[in-house]
Amino acid sequence: MPPKSQLWLLATLVVAGIVSAFSGRIDPYFLDVAMGVGIAVTLAASLNLINGFTGQFSLGHAGFMAVGAYSSAVITTNFGPKLLPLVGGQVWILFPIALVVGGLLAALAGLAVGAPSLRLKGDYLAIVTLGFGEIIKVIFQNVDAVGGARGLVGIPNYTNLFWTFGVAAVTVYVVWALLNSTYGRGFLAVADDEVAAEAMGLNPTRYKITAFVVGSFFAGVAGGLYAHLKGYLNPGGFDFNKSIEIVVMVILGGMGRHVGVILAAILLTVVQEPLRQLGDWRMILYSLLLIVLMITRPQGLFVWPLWKKKNA
């Protein structure tokens, strides 16, 4: 019998597939929010590996998301008409390939960013990743082939409930399985005490880069899902504020907790909807909430003394 965690993954995928098959009967507004939730969980779980479990502080997750979003969108939009016949006109083959390529390119960007900058710590690392995120945004604004500052339009709407929840489930599973492997314990060791981890013979820089690359990969895949959900990409949408949104999910979920971060991602995405009616007050309320929560509950929303922290 396979381990319990793999059964969970399988069950989630099957449920996502079945629900997706009936998605025509689900209210489109509800469907849209549900897919947004799936993408948010993917983003939060992947950032949790970097910020939560490995103890780094990345503020550039939206940049990696942008790399994945643009590259997969270019594949399906610009090359789609040529590539589709090659896979027998089957979207369900082309789309995951595009997503994975987007993820790989994002991972490559993660490697390029991580390798030089992970020698830095704390707020310096935060600022460098923020800088990289902004540079990626400026580059997309200046490349005319992907629409420049006007944005990329006409991306096919391939994203459905199955893909968003499937990817979210795979992301959570991979992060979970990675951390519970012999190799993966090193991430937690690096987060706890870098010097001690090094003294034990671990290579902290390698662990940090691995976390960065894996996290960026899933951010890129989530970007691809986002692109094929909205059908339109605008470089301004991947700015600092988007990165902050993901960081807030990880922090309110309680850095380095699997379930808490998933709950926070769901909560923060769903809560946006009723808040939309408030118009301008929405963001004011959001920022006030952020300050108050940081002062009163810095350990995260879903953390009580009764809940034993499992992985750290």
Place this chain on the structure above:
Amino acid sequence: MTELLQQLINGLSLGAIYALIALGYTMVYGVLRFINFAHSDVFMIGSYVGFYLAPKLGAGSVLGGLAVLFSAMAACALLGVIIEKLAYKPLRNRSTLTVLITAIGVSLLLQNGGQKLFGPNPRAFPKLFPETQLHFGELTVSSNQLIVLAVSIFLLVMLWWIVHRTRIGTAMRALSFNATAASLVGINNDAVISFTFALGSALAGAGGILYAMNYPSIDPLMGTLPGLKAFVAAVLGGIGNLPGAALGGLLIGLVETFISGTRASTFRDAIAFAILILILLFRPAGLLGKMRVEKV
């Protein structure tokens, strides 16, 4: 040659503004060891205070302009102290990350509150000082640029005097050297921190006015980019180091102006970050900062 000198003057006047904002980042980092993300929005508030007060204080004359400048500085100093008391003071001795996220929250609050209060659309900033163009040979210098330089130099000298020649300045330096030891010798750390915020925010307010004089279109999100660049300037000079912040600001202003004059001008905003990344990789302590060895 003329072109070069012209760009030099433009770059210096932009750099002087960055220097003023960078000083605020560096001072707060010196006493509290965290990046005050809300600083760039205090800068924005400074511009808006100027915008609303200009008609009331008789802007357009030298005296009126100075009155607007100093009231914006006073308003920002007050705002800085309020932010510190409400948002940062409850977080003393918490992890840097918590404070950093709170600072981002304050920044978002000021930006979105600004959009609600001032309206999201850009406004035209009024003339504060009488304007003329001065010609030196083929060189054109606007009076605004000279005012920016003069005011910045004056404020930098004042800051130097406060930090090095007054009791409270000595206390500031003691606090950034060793907070525990400072409180042991009878320094009221909370008062000094408040004063630091007031000083840094006043400089940001002055920066806001001077920036709006040269780029007379203001909006509630205007603070973000100059703020980030000024932060880069602070890191470039060595964060926590006052002359370093001033030097870094001037350098960033110069580089940005020269880049704007070339074909790569659309990448202007990315340049500051590229500089930041290079400096952190090769000289993480900054140009004038001291390298520290990590001890276990």
